[in-house]
Amino acid sequence: MAGYPQFELDHQLCFALYTASRAMTRAYGPLLADTGLTYPQYVTLLALWRDPGQPRSVGELGERLHLDSGTLTPLLKRLAAMGYVTRSRDAADERRVLVTLTTDGLALRDRLAAVPMAIASCLGMAPSEGMALRDQLTTLTASLEATR
Amino acid sequence: MAGYPQFELDHQLCFALYTASRAMTRAYGPLLADTGLTYPQYVTLLALWRDPGQPRSVGELGERLHLDSGTLTPLLKRLAAMGYVTRSRDAADERRVLVTLTTDGLALRDRLAAVPMAIASCLGMAPSEGMALRDQLTTLTASLEATR
DNA sequence: CACGTTCATATTGCGTGCAATAGGATTGCG
DNA sequence: CGCAATCCTATTGCACGCAATATGAACGTG
Numbered sequence: 069m070a071g072y073p074q075f076e077l078d079h080q081l082c083f084a085l086y087t088a089s090r091a092m093t094r095a096y097g098p099l100l101a102d103t104g105l106t107y108p109q110y111v112t113l114l115a116l117w118r119d120p121g122q123p124r125s126v127g128e129l130g131e132r133l134h135l136d137s138g139t140l141t142p143l144l145k146r147l148a149a150m151g152y153v154t155r156s157r158d159a160a161d162e163r164r165v166l167v168t169l170t171t172d173g174l175a176l177r178d179r180l181a182a183v184p185m186a187i188a189s190c191l192g193m194a195p196s197e198g199m200a201l202r203d204q205l206t207t208l209t210a211s212l213e214a215t216r
Numbered sequence: 217m218a219g220y221p222q223f224e225l226d227h228q229l230c231f232a233l234y235t236a237s238r239a240m241t242r243a244y245g246p247l248l249a250d251t252g253l254t255y256p257q258y259v260t261l262l263a264l265w266r267d268p269g270q271p272r273s274v275g276e277l278g279e280r281l282h283l284d285s286g287t288l289t290p291l292l293k294r295l296a297a298m299g300y301v302t303r304s305r306d307a308a309d310e311r312r313v314l315v316t317l318t319t320d321g322l323a324l325r326d327r328l329a330a331v332p333m334a335i336a337s338c339l340g341m342a343p344s345e346g347m348a349l350r351d352q353l354t355t356l357t358a359s360l361e362a363t364r
Numbered sequence: 365c366a367c368g369t370t371c372a373t374a375t376t377g378c379g380t381g382c383a384a385t386a387g388g389a390t391t392g393c394g
Numbered sequence: 395c396g397c398a399a400t401c402c403t404a405t406t407g408c409a410c411g412c413a414a415t416a417t418g419a420a421c422g423t424g
Contacts, residue, residue: 072325074332077262077280081346082240082335084353086259087282089237091360092230108380111234114225126403132225134235137403139381163389163402177220184222187230192359198229204349205232211340212239256410274373285373287411311372311419
């Protein structure tokens with residue numbers, strides 16, 4: 069009574085991806101709990117920590133994170149409410165909103181310095197495997213987004 | 217000025233996973249639009265199509281899909297409202313709610329028979345690569361969930 | 365057979381994701 | 395310069411995810 073092998077859950081790349089992504093997000097929970105951050109908020113800070121003195125527009129962050137303003141605007145307001153970033157209109161172009169790390173937001177980078185290693189220890193794979201997997205996923209994302 | 221290489225966005229497996237998973241979900245959107253299904257609803261139907269005559273409890277579905285009742289209960293109510301499943305208390309154990317495919321819900325399996333192939337053609341990789349990636353992700357999920 | 369414990373699902377609250385739309389700023393073309 | 399097209403962000407609406415809690419059913423021990 070198989071008949072529809074293409075629908076078998078465990079054969080589907082999409083399902084493995086969906087499940088792994090949520091498992092990863094859950095794994096970050098306990099590591100971020102002290103700071104009150106969610107995983108998407110943490111990722112947003114990763115983008116800002118890259119060059120701490122440099123304000124980023126909502127659009128730049130969205131392009132970097134593959135998120136739109138409908139997600140970022142409220143997320144950034146929460147980061148601002150927690151005191152980790154400030155939001156202000158760009159004087160040179162009043163359409164843009166610039167997001168800047170605060171001292172507290174930058175300080176989080178030190179408080180969370182051990183997080184990547186802690187996650188790495190939960191992956192059950194060698195760093196080289198993780199990097200290979202990461203590169204395959206990045207390629208996959210590019211293919212999926214090219215089909216739009 | 218690097219200083220924190222462990223925080224580089226493009227070095228993070230978690231971010232590649234997060235981005236790829238959302239890209240995959242978006243890729244399903246147009247393919248499911250005709251049926252009114254979301255991707256999580258589609259995955260739930262995959263679990264039910266496996267053995268169409270067999271009712272599944274909310275708990276069984278949750279274990280299979282790695283989702284809890286907070287997600288599944290409203291999702292299943294929407295599937296029921298669309299006429300694709302029915303929900304009823306198990307007479308043998310009134311705590312349990314049994315989810316059963318309707319005729320329409322089963323018919324979707326034929327209407328969507330081409331979807332897996334359509335997705336496969338967007339992945340930019342050979343089937344064997346996709347299967348290998350899927351298996352790595354499944355292993356990763358197991359490792360992440362073992363650390364709970 | 366009472367009754368405390370465990371189990372299965374539902375509800376609540378909050379934070380995403382994302383499509384669709386709105387609203388104000390800037391740009392470019394005539 | 396005027397103004398339509400474009401750009402950028404915000405808002406709205408809906409559907410997840412998931413932790414925490416509630417509710418009612420079933421079970422187990424005395």
